[in-house]
Amino acid sequence: MLRNILLASLIGLAGTSQAQNAGKTARPNIVFIYTDDQRFDALSVVQQEQGTKARFPWFSTPNLDKLANEGVRFRNAFVINSLCSPSRSTLLNSRYNHLNGIANNHTGLADTTVTYATELRKAGYSTAFFGKWHMGNETGKRPGFDYSASFVGQGKYFDCPIEVNGKVQPSQGWVDDVSTTNAIDYISANKDKTFLVSLAFKSGHGPFQPPVRHQETYAKVTLTEPVNDGNIFPYKGQIDTGKPNNANAANAKGGTWTEKNEQRIRNYFGALKGVDENVGRVLKTLDSLGLDNNTVVIFSSDNGFFFGEHDLGDKRAAYEESIRIPLLVRYPARFPKGKKIDKIVLNLDAAPSFLDLAGVKAPASFQGKSWVPLIEDKAKDWRTSFLYEYFYERGFATPTIKAIRTENSKLILYPGEESWSELYDLSNDPGETSNLYQSKEGEKLKTQLQAELTKQEKAVGYVNPDYADPRPLDENGKYVRPRAQVIP
Secondary structure (H helix, E strand, O other), X not given: OHHHHHHHHHHHHHHHHHHHHHHHHHOOEEEEEEEOOOOOOOOHHHHHHHHHHOOOOOOOOHHHHHHHHHOEEEOOEEOOOOOHHHHHHHHHHOOOHHHHOOOOOOOOOOOOOOOHHHHHHHOOOEEEEEEEOOOOOOOOOOOOOOEEEEEOOOOOOEOOOEEEOOEEEOOOOEHHHHHHHHHHHHHHHOOOOOEEEEEEOOOOOOOOOOOHHHOOOOOOOOOOOOOOOOOOOOOOOOOOOOOOOOOXXXXXXXXXXXXXHHHHHHHHHHHHHHXXXXXXXXXXXXXHOOOOOOEEEEEEXXXXXXXXXXXXXXXXXXXXXXXXXXXXXXXXXXXXOOEEEOOOEEHHHHHHHHHHHOOOOOOOOOOOOOOHHHXXXXXXXXXXXXXXXXXXXXXXXXXXXXXXXEOOEEEEEOOOOHHHOEEEXXXXXXXXXXXXXXXXXXXXXXXXXXXXXXXXXXXXOOOOOOOOOOOOEOOOOOEOOOOOOOOO
């Protein structure tokens, strides 16, 4: 009798173990890698696709191209606010910034109770965060994650102090190499668990310092000015800068493209070259551990960046180079190879997509949509437009912005400054060079987009939040033009 009981117990334990293993196979590991300020076209696969129109044809990203070729590439991925902290908060909690408490780069993320990390952790995932958190200058162990090795604020490119579970430790070398090594060590130590790893690079944020091995990689490539550098942002020259020229501009028009601007581009791409190599290190680790088939690798960025387009040299504005981002997804066990998707997807969609992949229901607070059905051709009623928002931040020249971006057009409004309004037909003018807002030919399109903007504002509960920096007022209660700040 005792023998039969023991045998039954062993069979039961075996069955439980098999069920757990089956569950593990059904639930993939998730590795989310994202950069800072990486333009959508800062991938060699995109440069090759653009052909003769490519501005950076010399840039090579073989490991990111590998992800694209072995997975899915979203060709119309966007952010809802092109600024680091706001975008990173949206990645975490799938909330518009007018609701989630982050409208600028100097505020901490107070509400971290419901994020993709907290929900996956509840579902049994081992969760870890590495690299750039950047919610203001928050310190300590990153909320929602079992383990974190992160730095404060912007950190620094070389020998950056790293907070390991909140305790400061020194590091040596280029910071994104360090973060990658930490992430790889975690993956190796947790290979028998189901894990979520978020790896957030500092690159390619200014001051653009590539690793030593790539400081001269692009020293001799031929640089070209953007074709739309002469199409100046409407608030240039109307801003109280306190200086002869607007400091937020790229100073690229009229033959004044400086050596300093050229060096910024060379260093930017040198840093992103280091990113590509580190992505390759992660992929190689997954392969060597036999985890590649059942691990979803997602690669993206927090926003884009201008290099002279519209005479700009930062982000924030609602033009394509700023709001479009790369988005690559590889999941060999489930997703097809080499698929390209042109539907509009947003950074708002990251968190619900991760939960969908894990079989976890998205919380009601999430405002995004999982892009998994898009990949599997099961999506119904997918979005054809979205609201873009930016709130004035003290010390910077970019004013508050509301914009609607559809599949083929865009309306950009600057609240309180109607004369700055912009309207573009992107199907015929992808470089946003011809503002149709005041034109007769643009009247119908303007009416359509104004109606769509109102609809989207209502759908997402748009407000100008009280935690956004107020634009300064003069003695008569009128807005003072925002003052510019030199971009670091």
